[in-house]
Amino acid sequence: MEILKLLNLGLRFLLELCILVIFSYWGFKTGGNGKLMKFLLGIGSPILIAIIWGIFLAPKSSMQLGEPWLLLLELIIFGLTCWALYNTGNITLTVAFGFIYILNKILIIIWRQ
Structure with a gap:
């Protein structure tokens, strides 16, 4: 069971990295016609x-939010990530990312990670 818990935490880390990659992809893909805007969104949004x-x-x-604000901000960020991925036309990836996040979050809550 401990191995599964460690794998779940590793998956969580990968999901957090995916957030940055997805926002960068979204920025470069939907930044309009201007190269400057694509660059600003592609680099600025993940930062x-x-x-x-x-x-x-x-x-x-040192400024970590307490519950329920922590969960709310996390849901907002993951929700915006799904929206950004959907906005690039990757519907299948959006559903997969959302499903994996929900499963990961449920396991984090159950296992008190």
Whole structure:
């Protein structure tokens, strides 16, 4: 069982990295006609998400939010990630990402990780 718990935490880390990749992909894909806007969205949006995550959601952050705000902000970020992925036309990946996140979150709650 401990191996499954470790794998679940590893999956969580991969999901968090996927958030940054998805926002970068979304920014470069939907940034309009201008190269500057594509660059700003493609680089800026994952940086903004990483800053928000590091300040309010990271386990060792001095400003970590308490429940229920922690869960709410996490759901907002994962929801925006699904929206960004859907907005690029990747419906199958959106459903897969959302399903994996929900399953991972359920296991985190059950196992109190």
